[in-house]
Amino acid sequence: MLGISYWIVPIISAVIWAACLIAMMVYWAATGKPKYVTMDQGQYIPYISDIGADTLQPMFIALSAASVITFDLAFLFERYLRHTGKLARNTSHWQKVYSACATIAAIAGAAGLILLTIFDNKNHNKLHNIFLCVFIGGYIISAIFICWEYQRLGIHYRQHSILRISFWVKLAFIFLEIALVIAFGVCSKMDKWNVAAVLEWIIAFLYCFYVLSFFMDFLPAVRTNNHQSHETEMQMAEEGGPRTMGDGAAESGQYFRGNAAPVSGYTNGATNGHTNGHTNGYTNGHANGNGYVSHTADGYPKPAEPAPLASRNF
Template sequence: MTGYQNPVYLSDIGATNLQPLFISCAGFQAIFFVGTLLMGMYLRKVSKIQPYISHHQPRLAIASIICSIIGQLGILFVSIFNTKNYHHVHMAMVGIFIAFIFLACCCDFGITYIFGTRPFDLDPVHRSTVFGKAKRANLYYVSFFAKIIWICAAICFAAAFGHYMKVGRDSKSAVFEWLILFWYGLLLVLWSMDMIPSAVRKYRSKHPEIYQTNQLDYEKQYGSKWEDFSQAQYVSDGADQNTFVHSPVLQNQQQLAQGQIQVNSPVPYEDNNYNHMISSETNYRQPLEPVARY
């Protein structure tokens, strides 16, 4: 940086006595970024969250992890080779970071796209988390659409950053650099959207008294895909197992076996026994329409 500039480049701040802090922050965010992708793949493989439904998805996950590792090494070297003493190396590492993080995001967004365009292959709770009646009105497709908006805006910000730097308008270029930094943080929010259906299912399993009948009838109709992916057995110690282990389906089956839920036919109108009517009303077949909506 030469002369007056407002705001200053983050790289110029990192070239001061704050460089150790710059390196440590770059390293920590690299660990969290790569770790998020690794944990996402692991949790889907062990069916803790919605498993993969296409053989392309694990390949995209591996590709995104490899690209993210290369990209995050790039930003780590950006912090190590400061712009004051190693300007050309610094800028080359910035280019590597941008290119490979872009590829990592594209691969990861492809996984969400497959989930969003094939809702009938998803677990019933994931399929039922919808914003409308259209096939692609599920949460995964909405998440994919939001990610596309995010990446298009990021490309525009990066292009403006490079353009203003090239023409020597450093203050304008620095504005877009800081904008990219905060925009980059929104990616974690978009990733968290994919966890909402799993959170819904977990909440239902923790509150069987609320979703006792609805969840039982719904999953009896459609089946739960996750049971096909794991041979986990029901446990009664309250430990945190796969989300389908403590699902309302199994809890209701246990209660049925113990005679706690009486499945009776609807009472005729001439039956004047009020208690009988109350107990029978809860056993009417639930509607086909999904229960959870946003």
């Protein structure tokens, strides 16, 4: 039951982040698409931070913090599930190092997002830009280490296709984010503010899909809690069918006493052994002197006494 709840963590994080972005866009459009004081000359599409530094700053801080904290929990849960064997176990110490580095980088990225929402671009523009780099860089580095870990795991667990799919999804995120961040930086330097603003919104929504990709990483843990072991399945096949005891385990005659329909081994052994032994011994004993044999003083059996003659008294 625990494993079933883990997969919802990245979904909650992604939903919170998407809700935050959509709420900011809707608010900006609903208020007449105002031009904020932090927007540059000729800029008519605001950056996320332009909207977040105004009336919606408390919401921006709260939802951003809730999103990244929840997302970082997914890294901790993933580490726990691999350690306990509910997900494919790490096969080397280096894989555990990659996982730890991914978690640390994700925590740094989370701290960057929270701080950039607090230190807005209206009053703390320099700090805001620094924390923006920490946020983006932290999660890109985290994705690199996650891909590194999954690539090594995929070599040892080739039968687990989910590792391969997750690896390629996260690798695609890395390349797309790096390309978009470079384009964003170039457009900002060239004073193409509107293009840079559009790229920033794309980067933000792409991060949302990256968070969602962790949903598939927890699916094997859900199946682990509901599947029967290989040994149980083999035992069921040997016993001729999927008879169950109600908890997913296969029945076996050795687990029961006094079954109404015992398995054939018990039936033949009990019926033939008990019936033949008891019937032959009891019948023969009674036929040959009621089952009691007297002995001489030396310990030898006495010959059977002849049966008494019929009475002549009519």
